[in-house]
Amino acid sequence: MSEHLMNTYGRQPVTFEKGSGVWLYDTDGNQYLDALSGVAVNGLGHAHPKFVAALNAQISRLIHVSNIYQIAEQARLADKLAEISGMDKVFFCNSGCEANEAAIKLARLYGHNKGVESPEIIVMERSFHGRTMATLSATGNRKTQAGFEPLVSGFIRVPFDDLEAVKQVAKRKNNVVAILVEPVQGEGGVHIPADMRSYMQGLRKVCDDHGWLLMLDEVQSGIGRTGTWFAFQHTGMVPDVMTLAKGLGSGVPIGACVAKGAAADTFTPGKHG
Template identity: 50%
Template sequence: MKELQKIKELDARYFMNTFGPRFPVAFDSGEGCTLFDTEGKPYIDFFAGIAVNVLGYAHPRFTAAVQEQCARLIHTSNFYYVGPQARLAQALVTHSCADRVFFTNSGAEANEGAIKLARKYFYEKGEKRYEIITAKHSFHGRTLAALAATGQEKYHAPFEPMPPSFRYVPYDDAAAVEAAVNETTCAVMLEPIQGEGGVIEPGEGYLQAVQDICRRHGLLFILDEVQTGMGRTGKLFCHEQCGVEPDIITLAKALGNGVPIGAFLAKQEAAAAFKPGDHGSTFGGNPLSCTAGLAVLHELLSTNLLEHTQKTGAYFKEALTKLMGSHSVIAGVRGRGLMLGMQLADKVPAREIALKALKKGFVIGTAAGNTLRFVPPLVIQRGHIDALTRCLDSVFKSLNHQTPKEGTK
């Protein structure tokens, strides 16, 4: 029996079925931007494990750093001082507008921490403010409070009642934020670009306008940079490109290049609200994950990877936009840096296109039903992009053949 078949059978028998039918492949190894499946077939990766593997696979310096730390010490607990944790906190503070950091294991947990910190900030001030304004179509994670913050009804319904005190407003509409503020509001929490919601980039000035609202009403401004952070859009943080300075920033995904780690960063005034005992984590910020974070930051800051991301992202966006000219099935191309989305015509399911691309040796993602999502390793090269656009061109052509034009038989 083939290895993939064996894995599929084990998965069907023993794993909780939360992911539905998965794409029919199991990856076994990787190098650079190429993944190899259990049969040894290569795939060019434009998904990076959902915007995680920024350095690609088997990156020599990253791998050596993590291997060395594995052999030395993986975990101790936060009852003791942790060298790599202190050094990663220092590095993140040095290169951001924040003053302090807390490490988690995932993006959802980073957002949970941010939500707790916002509430504690006003508790310390003796003010009864606890409600958080978030955006419709947002995605903040799967734990209960992060899910409640997520402005998508479909994720809430099976788990009602949701933790209360979240209010949802249309994205990219600052007036709606202003109108939603009330005496109990403590914060506004947004993604600088909505990822799972379909790679939706707000209009220029939106985040600045929301920041102004927060400042005027004394609210905390929280940016969820779990997907956009750590170089994805061509800067260390996407908000640097938007001219804002949030009070709290959340990170995960790319921070560990695949080693699980998340973080929330805060300005001193907000961070000071957390006192001993207010928050904690067994694994969060352990020596292994923080060594991974340090290695990622080192690559982003000491090589030309951020500039490469900007240039390659612009090249990629132009290539995808050009495809629009030949295929009416493409309704739009959006995004920034190496976080791009291709909106397909209404009834074209993105998953089917992704499946066809997979068969041709390309891993691409989907979002919001009919958007193709491209969040490759940041080390992706123009040659990979050219190969993908040729592949998409042929996939879209094959669709045209399948759907005869009206009036033809």
């Protein structure tokens, strides 16, 4: 192990040098069943021939250009995500926390555009949205936040799967602009609402009644993890904003903030990128 790596992970004493499908192989030749999947990332497994061929073809043609130009493959993926989700527009980034940062900024800008001076977002206890300052502050885990105070303000925390708690916030606060919630909490311990359909439809109604955005963090639950493309597709409602990463790239760094309706038109040139 290199002494020049920052100590941000409790690394195990094993080094993997190759993988094939669901199998990993370490430098001593031992074979492992990869049940961790890169922490819920490698949806296609390791070294899938079609995936490798697609990456090689793109790299041999073009690695990177700025978003100030048209990018054909980016447009194709945006169209596909819109098709399978029923959403309207996509902002691409590099990771799940960046996708959630985009959603948080979008919600605040949406609020300011409506004349809300200090917009706030309802978030959940035991949630996890990332480790940047805004996503860390939105996360409902004190252990994750410890040592990084002062946290970013503008978040109201309520218990997960407690629709009444959300309604109580709506009664006493007039500057809420959005709810940010994981349909299935991942890092918090894999918590599933007792009745996901009822809970999500209830959140949808509260948002509709008050002009809020319903924003779903599907970084872990999205891209087929729950039997549909996205977890919200089990619930009979559609969010205003959804964030994706992990399985979207299957190991290639990518994130996406996907939006619908007024939320999709909130960002304008210079506001995010």
